[in-house]
Amino acid sequence: MLHDGRHALVVDPGAAQPVLEALQRSSLQLEAILVTHHHPDHTGGVDALRQATGARVLGPVGEVMPEPLTRVQDGTRLTCLGLEFEVIAVPGHTAGHIAYYGALADRAPLLFCGDTLFSAGCGRLFEGSPAQMLASLDRLAALPDSTRVCCAHEYTLSNLKFACAVEADNQALAAYLETARGLRAQQQPTLPTTLLLERQINPFLRSREPSVIRAVRGFDPSASDEVAVFAALRQWKNQF
Numbered sequence: 001m002l003h004d005g006r007h008a009l010v011v012d013p014g015a016a017q018p019v020l021e022a023l024q025r026s027s028l029q030l031e032a033i034l035v036t037h038h039h040p041d042h043t044g045g046v047d048a049l050r051q052a053t054g055a056r057v058l059g060p061v062g063e064v065m066p067e068p069l070t071r072v073q074d075g076t077r078l079t080c081l082g083l084e085f086e087v088i089a090v091p092g093h094t095a096g097h098i099a100y101y102g103a104l105a106d107r108a109p110l111l112f113c114g115d116t117l118f119s120a121g122c123g124r125l126f127e128g129s130p131a132q133m134l135a136s137l138d139r140l141a142a143l144p145d146s147t148r149v150c151c152a153h154e155y156t157l158s159n160l161k162f163a164c165a166v167e168a169d170n171q172a173l174a175a176y177l178e179t180a181r182g183l184r185a186q187q188q189p190t191l192p193t194t195l196l197l198e199r200q201i202n203p204f205l206r207s208r209e210p211s212v213i214r215a216v217r218g219f220d221p222s223a224s225d226e227v228a229v230f231a232a233l234r235q236w237k238n239q240f
Helices: 017-025 046-053 130-141 156-166 171-185 195-201 210-219 226-239
Strands: 007-011 029-034 056-060 070-072 077-080 083-089 098-102 110-114 148-151
Touching (some): 029 046, 130 195, 156 226
Parallel strands (some): 007 029, 029 056
Antiparallel strands (some): 077 083
16 A cells, blocks of 8 residues: 555555555545556456445456456656656466556655565466566566555565575675564565665576576586576475
C-alpha cells in the first residue's frame, strides 16, 4: 500500500480484509488498485475492495482479470495519488505480466514488480519463456540504482540461500545475508530492496557474470548461450 495521509493505492491485493483494516486504521480512502498479473494471490481481494471502496482497478491488457477494470499495457502512463507511473511489460512469470514504475520528484523511484523480480531471485516461468524473463529482468535492471523494488513476496532468505550456492565468494551477498537474517529475526521485512543491491547479489540479474556462468555450467554443462545459462539457472532454483 502507498498513501499520502488521505488517499491510498494498493498493489496486488490477494485478500481484501487486511487492506480494509489498514484503510480504517489510518483513516484512508482507497483510490486505486494496481494489478500486475492474474494469479489469485494477487487478485483475490479485488472484487471486495472495489465494492467496499469504489476504487478504480487497473490491470494488464493481456490477462483475465476481475471486471470491470481499466486495461493498461507497456508504455501506458497513469496518475495515482498525484504520482505518475509508467507501465512496463515484463512477461515471463505469466504471459501478460506488467510492472508499475514511478519516478518521484523528491524521493527514490518506486517499482511495483509483482512476481517478476524478487530480492535475490525471480519468479517461476509458468507461462513465459526464459528468453522473455531474461529480457524482462534486463528492462528492470536498467532502471536507476536508487529504485525501490517493491516485490510481492518476502522470499528473500530462501532466495539468498540459493544465491550463496551459486556465488559462494560474493562478499556483498554474504554481507546482505546477515542483514536480512537480522531483519527477519526482528519480524521486519527485507523489502523494499534497491536495484543497486540486487545487481550485486541477485543471480538472475547476474547471469552473464563469469562466476555465475561457471556455477551454472557445473549444474548443466550444456548451457551454452546466455538464454540457456539463464534457463539452467532457473531450473537449478526450481530443484534447489
